[in-house]
Amino acid sequence: MGKGASKLIDEEKAVIDRVLPRKSQFVRQAAGTRTEAQLIAANIDTVFIVNSLNHDLNLRRIERYVLSTYESGASPVIILTKKDECTTEEVDAAILQVEAAAINVPIIAISNITRDGIDELMAYLPHGHTAALLGSSGVGKSTLINTLLDKEMQGTKDVREADSKGRHTTTYREMFRLPNGALLIDTPGMRELQLWEGESAIDTTFQDVESFAAACKFNDCRHNTEPGCRVREALTNGELSEDRFQSYLKLQRELAYEKRKRDKKAQMEEKNKWKKISKHQRDHHHFRKMR
Structure with missing residues (x-):
């Protein structure tokens, strides 16, 4: 429990x-x-x-x-x-x-x-x-x-x-x-904390980065070379540290990777479930024909 x-x-x-x-x-x-x-x-x-x-x-x-x-x-x-x-x-x-x-x-x-x-x-x-x-x-x-x-x-x-x-x-x-x-x-000491979920908490944890991102000229700004990028401006003038921004990106990538793994596992479990159901139906149909 x-x-x-x-x-x-x-x-x-x-x-x-x-x-x-x-x-x-x-x-x-x-x-x-x-x-x-x-x-x-x-x-x-x-x-x-x-x-x-x-x-x-x-x-x-x-x-x-x-x-x-x-x-x-x-x-x-x-x-x-x-x-x-x-x-x-x-x-x-x-x-x-x-x-x-x-x-x-x-x-x-x-x-x-x-x-x-x-x-x-x-x-x-x-x-x-x-x-x-x-x-x-x-x-x-x-x-x-x-x-x-x-x-x-x-x-x-x-x-x-x-x-x-x-x-x-x-x-x-x-x-x-x-x-x-x-x-x-x-709790026992943890040297590593691998994330499981956290998409909904990114904006709270990195509210400074999210605030800069919200001020970008384009809604789909990737914060690379786009004009009017408020995040790049904050990195340049020292309002935002490069280490923190890279951590923000790293954790986003990690969460996306874990989500893909969970989705793939769920797809495999669903596929296996229907394979078992199909096999059961085939076996049942074969049994009825034998009768």
């Missing part, structure tokens, strides 16, 4: 009566070559996108997480950990970079050592609220769980000094009830 699934339970018999419809679901393309969705969490109100301030800050990865979060129906909040390992100037610079990649998304810099920023984070975890922690290994998700629970519930491991990348501490999804009644889902 997926972590966070809502169920109705008979209190006397302890039997699940039925599974309630999901109000949100965070899904990614499953690892491997099969075209298959992998459910990460369901019925979540907020996705905490956790990144480390030391050497793990990856703006393109953040864009992927934000896109998938909007598509899930939940609200994104970006958590920047290990604030205590950086200077004030470094923290401010990192926040400015993230703001450009995640427009209008709340950003909170925290320290699990000094508890700086924890109260601000808790404002997004009121009683009855459900949130999920998503991010790479070594960014401090398990340590954050321990901080919020005020006890050692999750094991932690040191990151490699060479590249600040961590080893998987959490190997399965687990839900915790916080002291104030909020629910928090911890």
